[in-house]
Amino acid sequence: MSADQGRIAKRFAALKAEGRAGLVTFITAGDPEPGTSQAILNGLPEAGADLIELGMPFTDPMADGPAIQASDLRALAAGMTVRRTLELVRGFRAGDAETPIILMGYYNPVHAYGVDRFLADAVEAGVDGLIVVDLPPEEDEELCIPAMKAGVNFVRLATPTTDDRRLPTVLRNTSGFVYYVSIAGITGAASAASTDVASAVGRLKRHTDLPVAVGFGIKTPEQAAEVARVADAAVVGSAIVNRITEGLDAEGRAKPGLVGEVLSFVRTLADGVRAARA
Incomplete structure (x- = not known):
């Protein structure tokens, strides 16, 4: 199956048919440890997540703010690797064959794993897309082109500083959807004004037929x-990761009820998204 016929395309087509936007949730794989992370991941669709971004823990996540940096360190301390991240996806796929999963992270762990092996294992595990924030379009031969050939969507980031001259280059091999980073800065920072977001989405739509997802700085259902x-x-990423952090004890272990509280918060976000165009 080609990437443009996969789960991501089907999910956005279904959302369009419903006349609503989707909720994309982000968690870091293995945060705070693999068992709790698997429970949260498995519960996200029922809580209202339409697509899931799963962060691949890395020691130097330079695009991420303190919350996600800390989640990466917790996951790494708990023994998370690329291989174990893919095991989480396999565990999820045992109970959910429909919800798209996009792995998000940095190129170093993929390069160390081996691109061909990584893509083969990712496809086998049930991964639908990749967001690799530190690979510019000029490096498409490294991972983007091989991913496309393997049937994996390569989702690109556009930002407020991506001008009309740069956009065609950014969008050239993008598939699945475009991720618009609504602020210049790191994850978990301030929110962009809704008028700015509307203008930016309109500009992107003039350059591509792909769905546009908007993130960075979304903290509340409103x-x-x-x-x-x-x-x-x-x-929504940092706000969910913050809920995980709030559910840890002094030793960094999950307190009773953490999974339920995180999923309950996701439900409020999903309710907000679903009611937005009502």
């Missing part, structure tokens, strides 16, 4: 709803 009125999906 903010998610604002984005869902103008974009094809709202992406």
